Amino acid sequence: MAATLKDIARQVGVSVTTVSRALAGYDDVAEGTKERIKAVASELGYSPNIVAQRLQKQRTDTLGFIMPTFGPRFSDPFFSEFIAGVGNEAASHEYDLLVSAHAPNSAGELKAYERAVRRGWVDGLIVVRTREDDTRIQLLCAHNFPFVAFGRTSDDLEFPYVDEDSETGMRLLVQHLIDLGHKRIGLIAAPSGLMFGRYRLQGYYDTMRDNNLPVQPEWVVEGDMTQRGGAEAVTPLLGINPRLTAIIGGNDLMAIGAINRIQQQGLQVGRDVAVGGFDDIPLAAYTSPPLTTIHQPIYEIGQRTCAMLIDVINGRAPTTPHSLLTPTLIIRESSGNPI
Amino acid sequence: MAATLKDIARQVGVSVTTVSRALAGYDDVAEGTKERIKAVASELGYSPNIVAQRLQKQRTDTLGFIMPTFGPRFSDPFFSEFIAGVGNEAASHEYDLLVSAHAPNSAGELKAYERAVRRGWVDGLIVVRTREDDTRIQLLCAHNFPFVAFGRTSDDLEFPYVDEDSETGMRLLVQHLIDLGHKRIGLIAAPSGLMFGRYRLQGYYDTMRDNNLPVQPEWVVEGDMTQRGGAEAVTPLLGINPRLTAIIGGNDLMAIGAINRIQQQGLQVGRDVAVGGFDDIPLAAYTSPPLTTIHQPIYEIGQRTCAMLIDVINGRAPTTPHSLLTPTLIIRESSGNPI
DNA sequence: AGTATAATCCGAAACGTTTTGGGTGTCAAC
DNA sequence: GTTGACACCCAAAACGTTTCGGATTATACT
Numbered sequence: 001m002a003a004t005l006k007d008i009a010r011q012v013g014v015s016v017t018t019v020s021r022a023l024a025g026y027d028d029v030a031e032g033t034k035e036r037i038k039a040v041a042s043e044l045g046y047s048p049n050i051v052a053q054r055l056q057k058q059r060t061d062t063l064g065f066i067m068p069t070f071g072p073r074f075s076d077p078f079f080s081e082f083i084a085g086v087g088n089e090a091a092s093h094e095y096d097l098l099v100s101a102h103a104p105n106s107a108g109e110l111k112a113y114e115r116a117v118r119r120g121w122v123d124g125l126i127v128v129r130t131r132e133d134d135t136r137i138q139l140l141c142a143h144n145f146p147f148v149a150f151g152r153t154s155d156d157l158e159f160p161y162v163d164e165d166s167e168t169g170m171r172l173l174v175q176h177l178i179d180l181g182h183k184r185i186g187l188i189a190a191p192s193g194l195m196f197g198r199y200r201l202q203g204y205y206d207t208m209r210d211n212n213l214p215v216q217p218e219w220v221v222e223g224d225m226t227q228r229g230g231a232e233a234v235t236p237l238l239g240i241n242p243r244l245t246a247i248i249g250g251n252d253l254m255a256i257g258a259i260n261r262i263q264q265q266g267l268q269v270g271r272d273v274a275v276g277g278f279d280d281i282p283l284a285a286y287t288s289p290p291l292t293t294i295h296q297p298i299y300e301i302g303q304r305t306c307a308m309l310i311d312v313i314n315g316r317a318p319t320t321p322h323s324l325l326t327p328t329l330i331i332r333e334s335s336g337n338p339i
Numbered sequence: 340m341a342a343t344l345k346d347i348a349r350q351v352g353v354s355v356t357t358v359s360r361a362l363a364g365y366d367d368v369a370e371g372t373k374e375r376i377k378a379v380a381s382e383l384g385y386s387p388n389i390v391a392q393r394l395q396k397q398r399t400d401t402l403g404f405i406m407p408t409f410g411p412r413f414s415d416p417f418f419s420e421f422i423a424g425v426g427n428e429a430a431s432h433e434y435d436l437l438v439s440a441h442a443p444n445s446a447g448e449l450k451a452y453e454r455a456v457r458r459g460w461v462d463g464l465i466v467v468r469t470r471e472d473d474t475r476i477q478l479l480c481a482h483n484f485p486f487v488a489f490g491r492t493s494d495d496l497e498f499p500y501v502d503e504d505s506e507t508g509m510r511l512l513v514q515h516l517i518d519l520g521h522k523r524i525g526l527i528a529a530p531s532g533l534m535f536g537r538y539r540l541q542g543y544y545d546t547m548r549d550n551n552l553p554v555q556p557e558w559v560v561e562g563d564m565t566q567r568g569g570a571e572a573v574t575p576l577l578g579i580n581p582r583l584t585a586i587i588g589g590n591d592l593m594a595i596g597a598i599n600r601i602q603q604q605g606l607q608v609g610r611d612v613a614v615g616g617f618d619d620i621p622l623a624a625y626t627s628p629p630l631t632t633i634h635q636p637i638y639e640i641g642q643r644t645c646a647m648l649i650d651v652i653n654g655r656a657p658t659t660p661h662s663l664l665t666p667t668l669i670i671r672e673s674s675g676n677p678i
Numbered sequence: 679a680g681t682a683t684a685a686t687c688c689g690a691a692a693c694g695t696t697t698t699g700g701g702t703g704t705c706a707a708c
Numbered sequence: 709g710t711t712g713a714c715a716c717c718c719a720a721a722a723c724g725t726t727t728c729g730g731a732t733t734a735t736a737c738t
Contacts, residue, residue, distance in 0.1 A: 056727090080418045
């Protein structure tokens with residue numbers, strides 16, 4: 001059924017070599033022959049066998065992306081938007097994108113990375129949500145495998161990455177709340193071990209300290225990055241006496257969960273308790289009240305990460321192996337008026 | 340750098356054939372030889388070249404998924420959850436998942452499908468958000484290419500699919516609102532051409548008719564499936580006089596956008612206007628007020644679709660080539676109390 | 679007539695694997 | 709001492725493509 005070069009060669013009466021070269025557009029094939037070959041090729045509905053090409057070219061033109069998802073079910077808009085960015089950029093360079101999902105630090109995840117490092121699976125990998133002491137990155141560096149990360153690590157490994165300056169972002173948000181008159185600000189932090197959570201935490205502590213505002217240990221609780229996690233984490237925060245006047249979600253999803261729980265307790269967000277988020281997912285503008293948050297251009301980050309990876313794969317040293325994006329504060333209603 | 344069978348063969352002093360068979364566990368290799376081969380293999384860090392295996396086996400063990408996204412930027416939780424379902428199921432059968440994104444009915448989308456139909460790219464495809472007169476499915480059927488769809492079509496083409504009974508789902512929701520005392524119910528419909536939108540619309544009209552409730556044409560407006568679209572579509576709906584007492588979003592994202600806009604107009608959702616959604620995305624439980632909606636088990640649907648596709652690829656006729664899931668109504672607060 | 683030049687074409691190897699269809703040698707049974 | 713069975717091993721082909729290094733022929737120039 002599927003036509004091969006050999007089929008065309010037989011029918012036209014030339015060698016496989018000539019067919020290959022004619023189709024590839026070399027100029028050492030006579031015009032007439034080229035015509036005939038092309039005619040037969042399209043008549044037979046020929047299209048090259050991609051696997052054979054890959055074997056011969058010794059490259060797969062495929063990028064890999066292993067999503068670090070907590071639990072099999074998840075629904076983090078971060079991933080769909082990031083995939084869109086990476087995928088479209090990849091497509092525009094004629095690369096395919098292979099995706100899979102594994103829980104962070106799980107055995108499955110490690111196996112997936114080991115598989116990826118094998119030759120012939122993908123040409124390069126994209127790593128997101130970097131961790132302190134990140135085994136994925138250690139493995140990749142050790143094997144000298146091409147990859148680009150979204151996020152930095154605490155190791156002093158040298159590798160190309162894109163990252164947002166989360167610390168500055170958090171400073172912006174905390175300062176905004178302080179400027180509004182808040183002094184008792186709680187934080188629902190990302191799970192420990194995640195680098196971006198660490199930077200955000202740092203930004204929080206530093207800004208409080210710079211404003212001479214003490215922080216009680218119980219003002220910071222961990223959440224699992226989901227709405228449910230945000231809702232659950234906010235409960236102890238609301239029990240603190242005297243009450244916190246503002247609560248920050250380590251990401252928008254947790255902030256949304258927090259808003260929900262705060263309202264269930266009969267408090268009004270933006271008046272009784274100010275709430276801030278982080279990420280500016282599309283939904284953030286549509287919560288009630290709309291969420292004050294820090295904007296991250298996830299789609300563009302995906303594009304940029306992908307473009308860098310393609311550079312790395314092709315041996316072009318990226319002009320800027322480390323790019324740090326500047327975040328912006330989006331003020332909406334959840335942070336309320338000055339008190 | 341990368342070790343091949345030939346390298347191992349040379350070092351051990353046997354033929355490539357023997358190495359291959361030893362590693363594959365055939366029993367026509369002496370125990371001792373097998374041991375030595377395995378030792379050398381692991382010493383050299385050998386792992387088979389996947390592309391070569393694929394060329395020889397004439398199958399890629401890869402599934403394709405082309406997301407029909409409106410605009411390059413999107414953030415529909417449907418896709419991340421669906422990918423997770425498909426991806427995990429695929430992984431458990433040792434299949435890879437190749438994804439890309441294209442706008443529905445675009446030239447890029449068509450090209451992507453044509454590329455997919457070529458041999459050696461993927462073994463099968465997953466199609467979602469089926470459309471009336473769906474060119475993708477027509478192409479796939481014409482080429483006899485293995486695929487499974489999430490959704491039906493209006494053609495009388497025969498192909499395996501999984502679908503939710505959207506019509507019944509919508510009936511459940513509309514009846515719920517009617518039982519609450521609503522008579523003037525608006526609908527933000529999915530863009531025309533989408534099959535699931537058509538079924539939902541049908542369920543809406545039928546239920547209204549069965550309850551002897553007239554429907555004015557201006558009660559139904561189209562939205563683009565995003566929050567923004569939902570917000571924009573709700574504006575004309577709110578201008579209708581006398582006011583509609585309930586509004587249904589064709590999906591949860593649009594319902595959330597609608598809630599936002601309704602509240603901006605100073606109306607209270609659940610008291611002044613009841614709102615219903617469709618999909619039960621994780622966020623639906625965390626809006627304020629929480630959203631009454633129809634539950635779709637997207638993750639499981641992804642799994643099921645993927646499992647069917649793998650059956651099709653391997654020539655196992657699926658036991659049930661057409662499976663229709665029964666939706667359930669999730670009553671939360673956005674639909675309010677009886678009036 | 680001899681030789682350089684260009685225009686066409688092709689055989690064979692290579693990419694790394696799996697599989698087919700044997701081959702060789704040993705040992706026991708007759 | 710032949711036969712058969714068995715254990716072990718391998719050469720070669722195949723998957724479909726690209727590319728290297730010529731080979732062949734015709735044309736043009738001395």
